[in-house]
Amino acid sequence: MPPNFAKYIELVADAELKQAFDDSDRQLYELDKEPLKKLGDKRYAPGKWTVKDILQHLADSDRIMSYQALMLARRDESVLQGFDQELHVKNANARCRTVDEMIEEIKVARASTIALFNSFDDEILLHKAIKWKYEISVLAMGFTIIGHQTHHLRIIEERYLPLLGAN
Numbered sequence: 001m002p003p004n005f006a007k008y009i010e011l012v013a014d015a016e017l018k019q020a021f022d023d024s025d026r027q028l029y030e031l032d033k034e035p036l037k038k039l040g041d042k043r044y045a046p047g048k049w050t051v052k053d054i055l056q057h058l059a060d061s062d063r064i065m066s067y068q069a070l071m072l073a074r075r076d077e078s079v080l081q082g083f084d085q086e087l088h089v090k091n092a093n094a095r096c097r098t099v100d101e102m103i104e105e106i107k108v109a110r111a112s113t114i115a116l117f118n119s120f121d122d123e124i125l126l127h128k129a130i131k132w133k134y135e136i137s138v139l140a141m142g143f144t145i146i147g148h149q150t151h152h153l154r155i156i157e158e159r160y161l162p163l164l165g166a167n
Contacts, residue, residue, distance in 0.1 A: 027153065028149075039164065069145070
């Protein structure tokens, strides 16, 4: 599998996929928006993304990775490229949006992803194909999507929320 996906999968791979998706969905609904609103356009270090950039990245990534999982599930032979996350962040205009809007967008994208994965049977989930130059299963794509969210929300918690105590 793509090397950067392993770190995401390891964050959630001890659960069943359905339970992991349910937990990730609940995590979105339990987000405390107030600190995120206060942090919206702040960076914890020069050159790092803002909280709004991260939120937009989560919505974009959910859509992109679920599309990639769909392509794998349908046995489409197209080579699935990655995406330039820096280019996406640069062109997303997150600073012009509210935290509420972006969290709602992530929830909608995640609901669509969950519906997609709920439509897959075991045979589809275990199907492997080449994504870019690495072999990966549809199941691993699901865990990657969930772990990616977990990873970024942890970054917000560990690196951004402490900024509020410094004010």
